[in-house]
Amino acid sequence: xxxxxxxxxxxxxxxxxxxxxxxxxxxxxxxxxxxxxxxxxxxxxxxxxxxxxxxxxxxxxxxxxxxxxxxxxxxxxxxxxxxxxxxxxxxxxxxxxxxxxxxxxxxxxxxxxxxxxxxxxxxxxxxxxxxxxxxxxxxxxxxxxxxxxxxxxxxxxxxxxxxxxxxxxxxxxxxxxxxxxxxxxxxxxxxxxxxxxxxxxxxxxxxxxxxxxxxxxxxxxxxxxxxxxxxxxxxxxxxxxxxxxxxxxxxxxxxxxxxxxxxxxxxxxxxxxxxxxxxxxxxxxxxxxxxxxxxxxxxxxxxxxxxxxxxxxxxxxxxxxxxxxxxxxxxxxxxxxxxxxxxxxxxxxxxxxxxxxxxxxxxxxxxxxxxxxxxxxxxxxxxxxxxxxxxxxxxxxxxxxxxxxxxxxxxxxxxxxxxxxxxxxxxx
Amino acid sequence: xxxxxxxxxxxxxxxxxxxxxxxxxxxxxxxxxxxxxxxxxxxxxxxxxxxxxxxxxxxxxxxxxxxxxxxxxxxxxxxxxxxxxxxxxxxxxxxxxxxxxxxxxxxxxxxxxxxxxxxxxxxxxxxxxxxxxxxxxxxxxxxxxxxxxxxxxxxxxxxxxxxxxxxxxxxxxxxxxxxxxxxxxxxxxxxxxxxxxxxxxxxxxxxxxxxxxxxxxxxxxxxxxxxxxxxxxxxxxxxxxxxxxxxxxxxxxxxxxxxxxxxxxxxxxxxxxxxxxxxxxxxxxxxxxxxxxxxxxxxxxxxxxxxxxxxx
Numbered sequence: 001x002x003x004x005x006x007x008x009x010x011x012x013x014x015x016x017x018x019x020x021x022x023x024x025x026x027x028x029x030x031x032x033x034x035x036x037x038x039x040x041x042x043x044x045x046x047x048x049x050x051x052x053x054x055x056x057x058x059x060x061x062x063x064x065x066x067x068x069x070x071x072x073x074x075x076x077x078x079x080x081x082x083x084x085x086x087x088x089x090x091x092x093x094x095x096x097x098x099x100x101x102x103x104x105x106x107x108x109x110x111x112x113x114x115x116x117x118x119x120x121x122x123x124x125x126x127x128x129x130x131x132x133x134x135x136x137x138x139x140x141x142x143x144x145x146x147x148x149x150x151x152x153x154x155x156x157x158x159x160x161x162x163x164x165x166x167x168x169x170x171x172x173x174x175x176x177x178x179x180x181x182x183x184x185x186x187x188x189x190x191x192x193x194x195x196x197x198x199x200x201x202x203x204x205x206x207x208x209x210x211x212x213x214x215x216x217x218x219x220x221x222x223x224x225x226x227x228x229x230x231x232x233x234x235x236x237x238x239x240x241x242x243x244x245x246x247x248x249x250x251x252x253x254x255x256x257x258x259x260x261x262x263x264x265x266x267x268x269x270x271x272x273x274x275x276x277x278x279x280x281x282x283x284x285x286x287x288x289x290x291x292x293x294x295x296x297x298x299x300x301x302x303x304x305x306x307x308x309x310x311x312x313x314x315x316x317x318x319x320x321x322x323x324x325x326x327x328x329x330x331x332x333x334x335x336x337x338x339x340x341x342x343x344x345x346x347x348x349x350x351x352x353x354x355x356x357x358x359x360x361x362x363x364x365x366x367x368x369x370x371x372x373x374x375x376x377x378x379x380x381x382x383x384x385x386x387x388x389x390x391x392x393x394x395x396x397x398x399x400x401x402x403x404x405x406x407x408x409x410x411x412x413x414x415x416x417x418x419x420x421x422x423x424x425x426x427x428x
Numbered sequence: 429x430x431x432x433x434x435x436x437x438x439x440x441x442x443x444x445x446x447x448x449x450x451x452x453x454x455x456x457x458x459x460x461x462x463x464x465x466x467x468x469x470x471x472x473x474x475x476x477x478x479x480x481x482x483x484x485x486x487x488x489x490x491x492x493x494x495x496x497x498x499x500x501x502x503x504x505x506x507x508x509x510x511x512x513x514x515x516x517x518x519x520x521x522x523x524x525x526x527x528x529x530x531x532x533x534x535x536x537x538x539x540x541x542x543x544x545x546x547x548x549x550x551x552x553x554x555x556x557x558x559x560x561x562x563x564x565x566x567x568x569x570x571x572x573x574x575x576x577x578x579x580x581x582x583x584x585x586x587x588x589x590x591x592x593x594x595x596x597x598x599x600x601x602x603x604x605x606x607x608x609x610x611x612x613x614x615x616x617x618x619x620x621x622x623x624x625x626x627x628x629x630x631x632x633x634x635x636x637x638x639x640x641x642x643x644x645x646x647x648x649x650x651x652x653x654x655x656x657x658x659x660x661x662x663x664x665x666x667x668x669x670x671x672x673x674x675x676x677x678x679x680x681x682x683x684x685x686x687x688x689x690x691x692x693x694x695x696x697x698x699x700x701x702x703x704x705x706x707x708x709x710x711x712x713x714x715x716x717x718x719x720x721x722x723x724x725x726x727x728x729x730x731x732x733x734x735x736x737x738x739x740x
Binding site: 205207209211276317320324325 | 521522540541542543545547548562565566597600603626629631
């Protein structure tokens with residue numbers, strides 16, 4: 001819904017409010033007036049949009065640390081506007097966009113341009129700048145100037161910084177900026193031409209494998225660098241048991257590191273590749289069931305701080321290619337809550353814990369404080385129905401792209417509505 | 429007399445193909461082998477059936493073998509070879525599919541450099557798909573001709589001990605032989621440089637024998653894989669002499685084993701690399717039987733997969 005069409009007053013009734021900022025739940029109605037929470041009594045008489053939240057939880061809007069909105073350069077896959085709609089439909093009110101655009105976001109001008117362009121979108125776009133000029137992994141980009149322009153983190157995205165000294169310098173250089181550096185956690189040489197998890201299945205299928213140790217080796221190096229420099233490292237999309245264990249050990253030793261896991265790595269496994277489906281091709285790859293369980297355990301015990309989508313749109317044409325040519329990546333915003341909630345509650349986590357991993361978890365990584373859901377706060381809300389069982393289908397996709405192996409899956413837990421100061425999504 | 433029929437629609441690989449189906453394909457292969465020994469080698473079985481040999485990768489031998497098989501069965505044959513360059517330009521599977529639809533083909537024999545290409549193609553076309561090799565995944569017709577040759581020589585496959593020597597990791601011949609032979613009750617061991625043995629290959633049901641001499645002491649037959657020159661280019665095999673010393677089927681090595689071991693090779697042979705010239709030309713080697721059996725077993729496959737269309 002466009003900003004101009006937003007209702008001035010909204011009342012969410014009959015649900016339970018779970019405030020991740022306080023960890024407390026209460027059965028109250030929430031009222032929103034002109035983008036802010038107000039006392040229900042203070043609503044004007046007359047036109048109020050009422051959202052029936054019976055059986056639902058209302059909480060802070062989700063925050064995604066890892067999305068690709070492809071603007072500028074590949075607007076055929078996604079734009080800031082289409083990505084924002086997808087995010088809103090997935091319950092997100094803030095999204096960090098990765099800098100691997102064409103050209104990459106590696107200057108303060110580029111950061112500012114992206115922020116200006118995204119003003120007024122239904123979700124808040126937060127910009128991640130490149131660590132090195134042109135994502136080339138050689139020369140440091142203008143991290144300080146980009147931070148001043150509003151960048152919230154730095155990453156060369158899918159291109160791992162191969163040269164350890166470059167990342168070491170960056171960690172030192174950015175130390176006082178208070179924002180994390182994110183390095184794609186795969187050793188590019190060990191990963192080689194791998195298109196799926198290396199193991200018995202890749203051997204059977206004859207597809208080049210990407211070994212678990214490609215992730216473990218890079219994560220270990222990066223953790224050493226973080227411990228050595230005292231810099232802020234955030235490890236993206238953990239997918240292997242080994243890497244989860246390493247993060248756990250370094251955290252216990254006091255390193256300033258945080259980590260994320262994607263809905264697809266915590267819910268899906270390599271078995272989806274058995275029929276040679278390019279939709280399931282992603283980097284890092286979908287792993288074994290024991291890796292998946294290790295990722296879930298990492299989320300459960302706090303080793304992994306949050307869920308991030310790595311929403312990566314690609315065109316139909318690209319994903320119709322063979323297993324070697326088709327690009328890596330899948331979209332994830334619209335299915336994130338359903339996939340994560342299904343897999344994590346099955347593993348014994350509470351719905352509230354899943355909501356933490358989508359709200360306070362990512363906020364903590366970025367050192368953001370979430371306002372308690374009280375009158376006066378900016379209205380960033382999501383209404384979820386934890387008991388709703390549904391089949392994820394193309395009709396639920398708002399992204400410009402449709403590349404996801406989650407299509408057709410039965411999910412438990414669904415976003416009913418999302419509110420932000422500039423947007424309202426009402427589902428079914 | 430009702431003829432046995434196979435339960436296959438396509439031949440994408442030997443993984444998951446039943447022993448009964450493999451046996452039917454081999455038995456009919458023997459029948460066609462006799463046809464090939466006749467003065468007039470042609471039968472009208474697939475008259476009016478359109479087959480395209482779609483080769484995205486060079487392979488003179490496999491293509492000619494298929495072409496012969498198709499012509500002996502009186503099918504109408506179209507050859508379509510796409511060089512590596514146009515593949516690089518993005519001539520993808522999708523356009524292949526559309527072309528096959530447009531040409532109204534009954535069957536597609538496809539060789540493709542990417543694993544799974546035949547499986548993907550079969551999801552989108554009405555035509556019968558026969559995999560003539562998809563990257564390092566499968567080469568089912570090669571394995572069937574290997575099995576036909578072994579059965580011809582030994583009279584059985586069950587209980588046979590078969591070794592496969594070479595770059596197992598990148599070999600579609602190895603994978604198809606493993607799947608097919610295990611289904612037929614044979615035992616299979618693989619041997620090769622450690623980094624060219626694929627991870628967790630034991631999960632397929634084979635054993636790994638690192639030493640060639642140990643393998644030769646155990647095996648009734650060995651399948652010697654061709655060493656691809658590009659593996660040497662990539663630095664995976666240091667030198668010809670080192671490979672030959674470590675894994676080659678040399679005269680000296682075979683002389684140490686008194687028992688006669690039957691030797692297969694999918695061709696083309698690198699004489700003096702993976703196999704010595706004298707060994708390849710010896711009575712132990714059934715490499716030329718494999719060639720004629722290749723035509724026979726491909727006739728069998730075409731007959732069983734396309735026969736119903738021809739009859740209908």
